[in-house]
Amino acid sequence: MKADPTGTSAVDGAVRSTLAAVSAALEAARAPATVLPMPATQTPTQTPTATPAATATATGTASPTATADMP
DSSP states (O other): OOOOTTOHHHHHHHHHHHHHHHHHHHHHHHSOSOOOOOOSSOOOSSOOOOOOSOOOOOOOOOOOOOOOOOO
16 A cells, blocks of 8 residues: 555545535434334324304294195
């Protein structure tokens, strides 16, 4: 192996080492920590109840008469 008077092989090794460390850190950050599986069906924890906002009362008289057109 020849001597490297410019020191590029040392720099190259340092760059490769740094890139490997950064790559490993990015891979670790990208991987989800702990993912809990979602249940296939979810059941509601509360039963919805509907309350009417207003009550309506009808007053009046109904007329029992009807007309029909006879041919």
